[in-house]
Amino acid sequence: MNYDVIVIGGGHAGIEASLASARMGVKTLLITILAEQIGASSCNPAIGGLAKGHLVREVDALGGEMGLCTDTTGIQFRTLNASKGPAVRGTRAQIDMDAYRIYMRNVVLNTKNLDVKQELAEGLVVEEGAVKGVTTQLGNTYVAAKVIITAGTFLNGLIHIGDKKQVAGRQGEFASVELAEYMKGLGIEIGRLKTGTCARIDAKSVDTSVMEIQPGDTPAPPFSFRTDKKNFNPTQLPCYITYTNEDNT
Ligand SMILES: Cc1cc2nc3c(=O)[nH]c(=O)nc-3n(C[C@H](O)[C@H](O)[C@H](O)COP(=O)(O)OP(=O)(O)OC[C@H]3O[C@@H](n4cnc5c(N)ncnc54)[C@H](O)[C@@H]3O)c2cc1C
Numbered sequence: 001m002n003y004d005v006i007v008i009g010g011g012h013a014g015i016e017a018s019l020a021s022a023r024m025g026v027k028t029l030l031i032t033i034l035a036e037q038i039g040a041s042s043c044n045p046a047i048g049g050l051a052k053g054h055l056v057r058e059v060d061a062l063g064g065e066m067g068l069c070t071d072t073t074g075i076q077f078r079t080l081n082a083s084k085g086p087a088v089r090g091t092r093a094q095i096d097m098d099a100y101r102i103y104m105r106n107v108v109l110n111t112k113n114l115d116v117k118q119e120l121a122e123g124l125v126v127e128e129g130a131v132k133g134v135t136t137q138l139g140n141t142y143v144a145a146k147v148i149i150t151a152g153t154f155l156n157g158l159i160h161i162g163d164k165k166q167v168a169g170r171q172g173e174f175a176s177v178e179l180a181e182y183m184k185g186l187g188i189e190i191g192r193l194k195t196g197t198c199a200r201i202d203a204k205s206v207d208t209s210v211m212e213i214q215p216g217d218t219p220a221p222p223f224s225f226r227t228d229k230k231n232f233n234p235t236q237l238p239c240y241i242t243y244t245n246e247d248n249t
Pocket of ligand 1: 010014033034038040047048052119120122151152153169179195197
């Protein structure tokens, strides 16, 4: 099957790349491990924050979907460092992770010029030093003039839980091992960045009445320039802060 552009990966980056390509009228294919998980956040439900908030706004200014999706599915909006100078402020939203994923998946599946295949990309078709397509674990070959790889945290993914290690993209999802090996074979150096995340706790098991409450801002700052600021009034949930040592640091 022939395409103009193939995007590998249906995470935040792959969604924006495939939407931008398809919306420009270019025949695009998105190959992703689980179509159900298009737009899934790998972990915490935070969008934006310092530095990353600027990135979300830049994606939005270029016509991307992330800001609009966040404004639709956000459950808390705050301007971080609001008491400090403008250079260090950042918008951050907490999202409903399920609602965010479903919104994104619907947008992707209903975009013209964009096909989605639920497959694991294993390698590239390379001819005379130029990429010509993608091969998958099911034995399919998809041809395209351009291939964009947004395999994210899945590329050679490894999860540590306490002392245990497991090869996985996200918990319960395949890692992208073959593609990493293939890229290594092309002479591309493959590394791994580490990210740590706190333990998940059951809200019913903690006493929030003794914690510091952190409400969202009123008025709530939306992410997208296309969201009507005047009528932006999302239902916001509070965050609760606690500390693990006595000097509260
Ligand atoms: C534990 C953890 C906590 C995090 N917490 C936050 C947070 O709170 N806020 C924040 O902003 N960022 C957070 N991040 C970082 C954030 O998840 C990443 O920056 C972001 O997901 C990167 O987006 P991406 O599209 O590049 O990749 P990903 O979101 O990792 O998406 C990669 C996609 O590629 C697909 N894929 C991979 N390999 C293949 C293949 N061979 N074939 C087909 N499909 C493939 C996967 O199925 C997936 O859909 C966290 C990351 C982790 C791991």
